[in-house]
Amino acid sequence: MTFKTTKTQNSHFDSINWDDLRFGVYFSDHMFVANYKNGKWDDGEIMPFSNIEISPAMCTLHYAQACFEGLKAFRSEKGGANLFRPEKNAARLNFSSERLCIPQIDVNFQVEAMKELVKFDNKFIPQKHGQSLYIRPFVFGSSNFLGVQASQEYKYIIITSPVASYYAGGLAPVKILVTDEYVRAVRGGLGNTKAAANYAASLYGGMQARKMGFSQVLWLDGVNLEFVDEVGAMNIMFVIDNEIITPSLDQGSILPGITRMSVLELAGDLGIKATERKISLKEVIDAHKSGHLTECFGTGTAAVISPVGQLTYKGEDMIINNNQIGPVAQKLYDTITGIQYGKLEDKKGWTLNFNF
Ligand SMILES: Cc1ncc(COP(=O)(O)O)c(C=O)c1O
Incomplete structure (x- = not known):
């Protein structure tokens, strides 16, 4: 699968403190975005990580029609990167979505989107053992209205974040x-x-x-x-x-x-x-x-x-x-x-x- 890609003009790679990554503080240069409109998902694209504009009437702000996933990309000792069971996360996102009346997203499409985004921003996968690139896919209703009902339009976005090892000094209870x-x-x-x-x-x-x-x-x-x-x-x-x-x-x-x-x-x-x-x-x-x-x-x-x-x-x-x-x-x-x-x-x- 190939996605349309737009490269950022303003990389913030150099502003990352790799010795103090913590969790969910820094974000990679790009994100993946797909939109659901008129009953179908578009092809999705990789674009510069940026703010998104939302209306104060966007339904998810009021009725929480949103769910997410979390997984990691690891630098493999055998070369390249490893995602751990990403198809399970993609299937779980669909399971969560169904319960929230959010449309399904093809599992292969989700896995390819995660993979291509990680490849595109591979320099953000930290080098040290224990560190990783956290992947956060999420989906939410994006129509603008008040009233408790399912949204007509949705956004599926993936962002990634270099994160520290959970255990700085061994596995502490x-x-x-x-x-x-x-x-x-x-x-x-x-x-x-x-x-x-x-x-x-x-x-x-x-x-x-x-x-x-x-x-x-x-x-x-x-x-x-x-x-x-x-x-x-x-x-x-x-x-x-x-x-x-x-x-x-x-x-x-x-x-x-x-x-x-x-x-x-x-x-x-x-x-x-x-x-x-x-x-x-x-x-x-x-x-x-x-x-x-x-x-x-x-x-x-x-x-x-x-x-x-x-x-x-x-x-x-x-x-x-x-x-x-x-x-x-x-x-x-x-x-x-x-x-x-x-x-x-x-x-x-x-x-x-x-x-x-
Ligand atoms: C409420 C809750 N339970 C359990 C887990 C562990 O799930 P997983 O092993 O898929 O990360 C998570 C993290 O995702 C969670 O948020």
Whole structure:
């Protein structure tokens, strides 16, 4: 697939502080934009990254008809760049879109658009191991009207951002607050989509947790506040009696994470039993008390594997594995990042490798 491309006249490459990239602060020179009008998507094009003009009546500002994706391009040790399972992100964008009455976008078209944009801005893929080029595709209603109904017109945009390694000094365990005050999603709601609105719903609880010194919130099910759902931007896994247990997706309140899916597929190969099922907070607390809970970690694109060193519920702290990363989390992290950076053989065909 070839897209129309317009090169920027004002590269801001030299203004990037490569030693202090952080997350989502710097953006590459170009973006991909496709428009939906009169019932169809146009061919899309790569153009200079720039502001977009919007009307104060643009429906998404009022009714949040928007969803997004997040994945990374890695400089491969074998040459070129790797995207990790990009077709899964493209399919998930369509899944989110369907729930939000946003028109579907062909998966191959999305993957090609991401690939061509990364190729075009390949100098923005950071050089150091652990760093990457974060890819943010998003789609939103762009018609101008008031009234709760689906937009007639849409924009699909991809921007990219060079980002630092999530772990500056090794895999540091995080402290997480289990909240029974707020919920993120309910059965039949938007929880299993990457709707922008889900993140708005999570802000207040997240802010309260940070004020108390926690890095994130562990959300419980929105119906009974009994079962574990997920963390702010990660799925959650527990190791109990040498078995990985992660909440199942059947209630529709949890995002089907691509890292989660990859861990479940890899675990068997690594000789670790992994099970998806409902898990109550009580079961986690009891397993911790009896010494059977040996590890807890989050899974997600940002951190890949994020060990949880402490869970706090109703003022009670559970310190897990002495606040150290455990062997299961370490093995999964090494394996997935090894595949992403082309250090390990990609036996599962998960990476899309390309040269530039
Ligand atoms: C709410 C939520 N859960 C889980 C995840 C992890 O998903 P993935 O592994 O696809 O990044 C994310 C990040 O995308 C998220 O925002």
